[in-house]
Amino acid sequence: MFIPHTEVEKKEMLKGIGVKDVKDLFTDVPEKFRYPKINLPPGVTEMEVFAELNDYAAANEPVGEMVCFLGAGAYHHYVPAAVDALLRRGEFYTAYTPYQPEISQGTLQAIFEFQTLIANLTGMDVCNASHYDGATATAEAGVMAYHHFRGKRKKIILSPAVNPQYQEVLCSYLCGFEDVDIHSGKLHGGLSDQPSDLGALIDDQTALVVVQYPDFLGRIQDFSSLVYAAHQSGALVAFVVNPIALGLLKTPGELGADIVVGEGQPLGIPLSFGGPYLGFFATRKEYVRKLSGRLVGETTDAQGRRGYVLTLTAREQHIRREKATSNICSNQGLMALAATIYMSLVGKHGMRQVADLCYQKAHYAASEIAKIPGFQLVSKEPFFHEFVVKCPSGIDEINRDLLDMGFIGGYDLGQTHPELTNQMLVAVTEMNSKEDIDAFAAALQEVTHG
Amino acid sequence: MVEPTIYEISSNGRVGFRFPESDVPRVDLPDRLKRSDLPFPEVSEVDVVRHFTHLSTLNYSIDKGFYPLGSCTMKYNPKVNEAAARIPGFSATHPLQPIETVQGNLALMYGLQEFLKEISGFAAVTLQPSAGAQGEFVGVKIIKAYHQSRADEKRTRILVPDSAHGTNPATSSMTGYEVVGVPSDARGNVDLASLRDICDETIAGLMLTNPNTLGLFDENVLEVIEIVHQVGGLVYGDGANLNALLGIARPGDLGFDVMHFNLHKTFSTPHGGGGPGSGPVAVTQKLADFLPAPIIGIVEEATEDVPPLYGFITPPKTIGRVKAFHGQFGVLVRAYTYIRMHGPDGLRKIAEHAVLNSNYLLSLLRHRYTLPYDRTYMHEFVLEGVWADAPDVQALDIAKRLMDYNFHPPTNYFPLIVREALMIEPTETESKQELDAFATAMLKIADEAHSTPALLKEAPHNTPIGRLDEVKAAKELVLCCWLPEQE
Amino acid sequence: MNTPKNLKYASSDEWVLIEGDVATLGVSDYAQDQLSDVVFFETTVAVGDTLEKNAIIATIESVKAAADVKSSVSGKVIEINEALADTPELINSDPYGAAWMIKVELANPQEAEVLMDAEAYAAFCETRGH
Structure with missing residues (x-):
């Protein structure tokens, strides 16, 4: 596929080098370890490998198929x-x-x-x-x-x-x-x-x-x-x-x-x-x-x-x-x-606009979540597009229930900051519509109030 | 042709991309927190597309032609790799999603770890390192952690042969080791007598590039490793030249203790004009506990009806984390695709044809260029780009003149042990015709060096721009095209 | 290649001028030629510092190389050539004059005696080629 040599060309090349066989080029490699058995599955064609990769990818639930409120260092944004x-x-x-x-x-x-x-x-x-x-x-x-x-x-x-x-x-x-x-x-x-x-x-x-x-x-x-x-x-x-x-x-x-x-x-x-x-x-x-x-x-x-x-x-x-x-x-x-x-494409106008959208939507989400009984907005200072909410139960459990409803919930801060147990870091970007945010707030209410 | 900068194209009020209007009630960011101006260009989508398309045409690339760059393994990059990495099921997964929702990614990464173990003959692999240099850093840190875990504090030095890969000395000193050079012998191998002299209980390890940067497989590799092991040191294998060894020899079998892979070289993920790379590290069983966390493992075994659950595992004595998240995943998908398409026989063919191409090309050039070590080469070889009877011409001039013949030049001035080095690695994806054409150009340049040296000194002549003034660049240090205070 | 007779030279290519108990240091013509166009010079010591023999006193960068300058004598730094930082190209144009780097009050004037004289240094450069 990616090696262009024909048998005829190989013979000419070996002749030019002055050896009989390609194997003669590897005599510096200790004989005992030369040509080891490599236990890998046999090679496949592009069509076959692509089908295999599609199977792997299908075993994932990407953010495009869910509604994502997870950030913590990686963010779901639109790519023009x-x-x-x-x-x-x-x-x-x-x-x-x-x-x-x-x-x-x-x-x-x-x-x-x-x-x-x-x-x-x-x-x-x-x-x-x-x-x-x-x-x-x-x-x-x-x-x-x-x-x-x-x-x-x-x-x-x-x-x-x-x-x-x-x-x-x-x-x-x-x-x-x-x-x-x-x-x-x-x-x-x-x-x-x-x-x-x-x-x-x-x-x-x-x-x-x-x-x-x-x-x-x-x-x-x-x-x-x-x-x-x-x-x-x-x-x-x-x-x-x-x-x-x-x-x-x-x-x-x-x-x-x-x-x-x-x-x-x-x-x-x-x-x-x-x-x-x-x-x-x-x-x-x-x-x-x-x-x-x-x-x-x-x-x-x-x-x-x-x-x-x-x-x-x-x-x-x-x-x-x-x-x-x-x-x-x-x-x-x-x-x-x-x-x-x-940065060139979105330019001066677009950079401000996307930042503003993140800011607006995150603040709307924070205010909606804060209205749910048992939830408390912990972030008191100005925040950008992520904020911390204290939840009435374990974040891990909440997130599992959210998954069943099609949401990727926020980051469980207790994993890395024991002092912030039961606190969720929620990220909101331009990808989250008002509808998504309302649905997320409703889902949070449902999973915590049964 | 000089392409204007994106700031020079900018026109006040022009918009390249619109986001939707906000659909939520407005809340204002306090003024005291706001920036004043945002000095960004204002351009349309057409402006952007034309600008970057123009820029792209000023580049040489693998898709355009032959890249005989020693030690860089610039082979052709299959297009399917690009399509694979962009499958939305991969490209739109968040690194912190619950593991149940990314089993496809984790299974692929686990599979790649297993492939790399098998190809290299090692017991355990981490996919985390971002590039070869970071892989080296991880490897040497593991060596250090191993000695420390045995309370062996006297080891302060790392050996680096003079034929080693360029990043090795910097890597060793980043980890707090003193770097000690080891000379080569007359055949381009590590000089055994010198090695024996230097080796003592202060040696933490040896960083060995094999085949080395001369393109030579060390004829005494087993002995070299044995000498270091005897004084309690470990041997690090620089995987930059693994392309020559695929299916030919496994570094783990030869006695290496740790090595890194350059996935972007050996397993053909495109170089991207300088990255991203990916530098997984493989180790023997006794070093497995030190790998950076996390690695991918099976956290719940499969049952008859349920596949295994893959997850993240923290090795008990881990050296810690060297990047955020889990590795250059997009590069891992490309490498997985490439290995799957080749299988064991295909991988061996890669090495065989890489070595065949290199020795064939050498056979066409050796009568006109000085070959410092007369041996059978592996995937690359080094010539001297200088002739006693053409005293004005240097390797750099040959390199520049090659551009006029539409070839990318070889690596020059490396390795340092060959004067006016021209380091040539053709890779397996080049045809005999391409190699013949390159050799013809090289021979013609050898003639020109003697007949019309000025032609080389002033080269290149046919490129978008001529030789650039590097002294001016370094002195004036103009590093931005437009900053507000300069207006 | 120029190697003035009144100077002493170190194998690491620095020159030393001894005048009484004061030594002036710089790098040789051979060194600047090997480095090619110097674009940056920075001293790593300050007036008043006490130097051990072979201490690093400065860093030089050209477009293709970087080098540390060592002190081939021990003693106290009494003067630094401040002009070099802004005009490092003097290292190429006038290595033995305007491009002097530091002056040191010698702790041990005998130290300079082990350094090479001009003839020995010129021969040493010859063995290394150009």
Whole structure:
């Protein structure tokens, strides 16, 4: 299918090499282990494999067939048709990393535009070509801060309202560094804790303070005193953001962030069971050389024509080898392209509109759910498109009953935050109509009141 | 041709996409929380489609032609892979849905774990790592966790041969190890005497790329592994070059302790202009408990009438999580599709034809280009892109000139141990005609290097843009096309 | 390739000028040639720091390489060439003059004696090719 050789051609090629049989090319492989038996099912045709895959897919209940109120780091948004139509051009998706700029201007310019759009969305000066996902981008923020202070400041403070998976990944990345001290508290006071509570932890050993905006519980908190305290002690501040929310909200740049990272999945990338997604990483100009990952810069050719190249490559693993601060190589190029097309297409107007729709619908849903006896809206502060409700019974049980009625319920916060048992994180996007929301509220009432 | 940027196309008031109006009562976000301006372009759908279509035409790609990029395994990407990943039953599932509603995804992932175990000869696999480099990171962290679990704290160093894959040294130092280089011998193998000298109880492990980046299978691989094992170290296999070994040898059988796969190379998921990749990691039984959490397992055995229930399992001594959720699922679907279509015989044919193509292409070029190691090669080989009697020409010039002949250049300046390296990996999907045409171009360029070197120095001539000024890019650092304060 | 006679050289390609108990440090012509166009220079030490021999004092980046600069002597940093950060190209154009990097008050003036003289260094570069 994908190997074009005919028997005649193979014979000619073997003759050219000067061997009799293809097997003669493998004599360096220890004979004892050569040509092992591989116990796999025999190969099948495209028609057969597609039927098999359809069977697997049919065993799922995708969000399209249900009504989804689940978010917690991955969000169900509409992907305009033009995004995938362009993404499926083989010139984009079968191209290699643009190390040869003369024949990669398409990829390079698209990344350059991605860098610009993210910088403008976050209110920062520069952005790299992408990281694997929001979690690894957050971890790289920790790595960058550690190296920025040359390992002399060893403390990293994580707000307990940062996505718990991001916290885990940051710990996995940084535990290899000598004496790094990661503070990630619990939500002691439930949702009544305040960002300023973290201020007490900041000292002259603090390299980085990480907050999420809107936070894992959907809240839009006021970080001004925390940012002030961090900067007073010379520490950096990283904001983990939801890019859709920034269609409406004040930019992290305005709020004093030094680093902005986030998950770009809401920008035109399908849920796809958790990946491939898109980590983005933006920062201020003065830290550009501390930024890991690829960067595209503008330049000219000998005739003065504008073009783009990968730049500052001397920071990267293939040149700096063991002194590189990150080993990142392949990133999420195609996903960054999807986000670039999405942001371009929806543009200034659409980004505000989709953010506003999420905000409006989430607030309607919150008010409807709060009316159900036994349910209580725990979110008191402003929130974006996720909010916390306290339910009269276990979330796991409620969600199972909801499934039978065609709903994917919210995230069970008790799984990761024992102090928030029986509390559900509900996400609402432009995909949820008023009808869906009313039906969801009715279903919640039914499953809890029998 | 210079394509304007999306900001240059922008026209105030133009709209590319409309969302429906809100159908719920209006609540206003407090003004103090609102951003002022949103400096985004205003373009129509036609603008966007034309802009990105124009950009796409400036790219070289596998769909357009041959990509002999050493160590990158740029093979053809079957179209069915794309259709497969987009089946809505896969692409529209949320990663945190209850497991009962995603049994299809979990069964496919479980199946892929089993396939990879069988192909590599290992006992356990995680699909979580996002790319090869993250797979390496996981592998080395597992080595570290293993030694720590035995209270073996004296191991502070990792060995990396000079013919190893480029990311290996950075990976080792990210995990807090000191990197120690190991030289190659005259045949391109790991130098056994040096290895014996360096190996002691401070060695945590060896990162071995086999076949190495020269394209050579280490003739002493069993001995190399034995030497490291004898001092209590573990051996990491970089899977970047697995394409040469499919059905030919299993790293687990050879004695490796841990390895990563580059699904996007070996199992043909498209490179996407720089990702997404996927870097699953396989380990022996004694390391299985350290894998990143979660892995996919059977949580309720099948009965006569009910299929098994698949779910997430946390290995008891896990090194933790390295990405959000469960892995690059869309890439996993593509790799599963590819492996299913090939089966054991098809996979072996991939390796055989990759190696056949590489040695055939070498046979066409070796009389005009210097070959630093005269041996039978695996899936790739490295030539020197320099001649004593054409002193002005360097590997870079050959690479650039190839573009004029409509070929993507080989990897150059890597591996570092070959001067002016040209690293060529044809892969199995190229026909004899394509290889002959590439060889013809390479031979013609060798002639030009001697007769008209300026033609190479100024190349490329036929591309959308000429050689770009990298010094200017690095000095001026223009990294955005439009920011508000610059206006 | 230029190797001034009045300087001493380290095998890691730094030069040292000894004047009394003060040493001035930079990188050699050979080093700048190998690096090609330098686009970035950053010192990693401050005036007043005490340096061990072989301590890293600066980082240089070109479009194709990155290198650390080491101090081939021990002592106290008394002056840093602040201009280099803004004009790193001086490392290419005037490696022995305007591109001096730091001045060190020597803790142990004998240390410099083990370094290569111009002739030995030129021969050493020759063995490594260009």
